[in-house]
Amino acid sequence: MSDDDGLIGQIKQKLVDSKRKWSQEGRLLTGKAADPATRLPPGQREVKNWPVLDLGIQPDVTTENWRLEVGGLVDFPLVWDWRKFIGHAQEEFVSDIHCVTAWSRYDNRWKGLSTRALLDIVKPRKEAKFVVQHGFDGYTTNVPLEYFADDDVLLAHEWEGQPISREHGGPVRLVLPKLYFWKSAKWISKLEFVAEDKAGFWEVRGYHMRGDPWTEERYG
Ligand SMILES: Nc1nc2c(c(=O)[nH]1)N[C@H]1C(S)=C(S)[C@@H](COP(=O)(O)O)O[C@H]1N2
Numbered sequence: 001m002s003d004d005d006g007l008i009g010q011i012k013q014k015l016v017d018s019k020r021k022w023s024q025e026g027r028l029l030t031g032k033a034a035d036p037a038t039r040l041p042p043g044q045r046e047v048k049n050w051p052v053l054d055l056g057i058q059p060d061v062t063t064e065n066w067r068l069e070v071g072g073l074v075d076f077p078l079v080w081d082w083r084k085f086i087g088h089a090q091e092e093f094v095s096d097i098h099c100v101t102a103w104s105r106y107d108n109r110w111k112g113l114s115t116r117a118l119l120d121i122v123k124p125r126k127e128a129k130f131v132v133q134h135g136f137d138g139y140t141t142n143v144p145l146e147y148f149a150d151d152d153v154l155l156a157h158e159w160e161g162q163p164i165s166r167e168h169g170g171p172v173r174l175v176l177p178k179l180y181f182w183k184s185a186k187w188i189s190k191l192e193f194v195a196e197d198k199a200g201f202w203e204v205r206g207y208h209m210r211g212d213p214w215t216e217e218r219y220g
């Protein structure tokens, strides 16, 4: 890390407070389900730009100082640096982003290591049912293992042929397209396999433990 604590900015307390209030009020809920074939989940609108959403802290992570730790209920825990990570076969996927603040962005071309490839290496134990993602900014978010293991989930390092920028979570972030985007940690530092579900940063503030956009699992 280059600066004192490796972080820039300050946590946006107002954003955190207003999003917590949204969850209490059930803001943006339409009560309708949408068919995935329609492409746009209920209550969402398409944007062409790519908004930046985080807690206001954008850690200075580079390919030099980045490390990925994988632990918890796995047979082969690991700590990788960039060279180890990039030495594994990379895959590309095009997918849509659905953010719980109601924007969706279509057709994002991601490149990275598939979570299936990672799972083949670390071998989760049969008791492992959930994955907690940790970011270098202190962010956490929890997902069911079967969503984490889906074939379109990447530990991504490129977007549209370019390295993922710092503001969007570079050098490596998770991309899990079938859930709201808060379930995809930026500046990923650690993956923790657990037996019991464990609420992450937004989940303890009223956001959903799973977060499926098609059934509007925004809060709860
Ligand atoms: N480490 C970390 N990951 C995070 C967040 C964060 O604050 N810290 N915010 C989440 C939220 S709420 C969203 S919508 C997406 C936003 O990603 P983007 O800024 O690239 O659009 O990242 C998610 N992952």
Ligand SMILES: [Mo]
Pocket (backbone or CB within 6 Å): 053, 099, 100, 101, 181, 182
């Ligand atoms: Mo979000």
